[in-house]
Amino acid sequence: MTTSREITRDGLWGNNVALVQLLGLCPLLAVTSTVVNGIGLGIATLITLVLSNTIVSLIRGFVRKEVRLPVFVLIIASVVTIIELSMQALFYDLYLVLGIFIPLIVTNCAIIGRAEGFASRNPVGPAALDGLMMGLGFLVVLALLGALREVIGFGTLFANAELMFGDGAQTLQIQFNEDYPGFLLAILPPGAFFGLAALIVVKNWLDLRPREKQEIIEAAPETV
């Protein structure tokens, strides 16, 4: 039985969907050209994860092992359809920008991975929490990568925020330098790969750093 603390730490850092499991790379790489796009898809994925994990966990006692995967896919597809239709109703412009990548959330391996690997073996509470934390971890990476690519590629931050937060959010946009020529590579697909790789480097570096310190501390007494 995993504690909620472990679930939280796994989802946000230790077993992060994007940086450690490297799942859901298709939407991750494709839509993160701006922060707003990243957050938009991140929230849609987050809601899908929570709902699908909860439902899968609820029915885990009734589904036979042989048919579990089709059932999971059916559940995930229904959830994604609900989200797609809601986005079409509530955030139409953002819906147009994200386009095909909203229905494609169905194919995000992270979601079926959590359904199969966690939700189908755990009670509702931990399953929902796992969905929330995995989704948050994914959302943060999407937003970070979006910010990285937007700043380098366009020299702006929070462009088109009105798509998500309404017209009042237009003032959120930050323009760093009027003369910035733009760095198209960051917006193009190679920029997504470079950006994700850079984030993974930073994460691994942060993970390894304290261990090195510990090794030095452990090694020190022997040398004295």
Next chain:
Amino acid sequence: MANVIVSSPYVAQGSTLKRLMIQVIVALLPGTIAYAWYFGPGVIINICLAVLLALAFEAGILKLRAKPVMPHLTDFSAVVAAWLFALCLPMHTPWWLVLVGIGFTMVAGKHLYGGLGFNPFNPAMVGYVVLLISFPREMTTWYLPSSVSGETLSLKEALAYTFGGADIQQWDALSSATPLDQVKTAVAQGITVGEIRLSPVFGEYGGKGWEWIAFWWFIGGLWLLASRTIRWHIPVALLSAVLVMSLLFYLVNPETYNSPLFHLLSGAVIIGAFFIATDPVTAATTDSGRIYYGLLIGCLIYIIRVWGGYPDGVAFAVLLANMCVPLIDYYTQPRVYGEK
């Protein structure tokens, strides 16, 4: 001749990486001087800036990787990469463009793969392509050769251009599309090649000025061949592929397809054949493999030039062929003597 085995005693040739790189630099000199002669001091500024930045990046990243710095700085491999990269740039470029390009050349193109000898892609071409797709406006602002416009920017003007503080608009009259670019645009508009060639930027065979620069690259390349710095397979295969492709289509329809001589003497075909495609690290390593490699680049250059989105395709062709090198090497391993 190189395969004839004679009995000992042997004399050590003393061929080192440093020597090889210096030979390449020497071979680049005539073409570089001709380039600067026709297009002004901007060419030299680009090269100096690129070389300095490349050495700085090389030193920085070697230090980060905890490798010996000085031996790598003095083997001139960074200088050659930076030099080739600078020659791809338009003659007047802002300094930050060179900085970004050299950064990608040295860091992404070379050291992320493990440094000298481990990079699958030609580093100079990686840097150039990054700039070409990222900054299309800056990378396509070319200038007329002095033989057409009658003047080039002075050293002071060129420096002001590169390091900012100068109004770029004032030299608009001197800027122009390259001959290859003009041909591409005009053919797309339905103008025949014969009519396009009446424009003053075209010389006897290629672009005015450009054809002579290509001639001096060729001389440098021949010297590289004569001094056995490079083997003949890649340049010969590459040039014959361009020649055959362009001749074929020229014979079919000379109205829309330019002459073979124009294709050989324009853009980067000659320098590409002798200096860029022959990079020993990224090229195929077997003799027959080198021929396939050269043919592939030559065909790709013609295809990209004529039907692709960019006016010249040497950099893309080289990178695409680099990608095929492991496959080419795998299938062209020479048969062991006696093996069926």
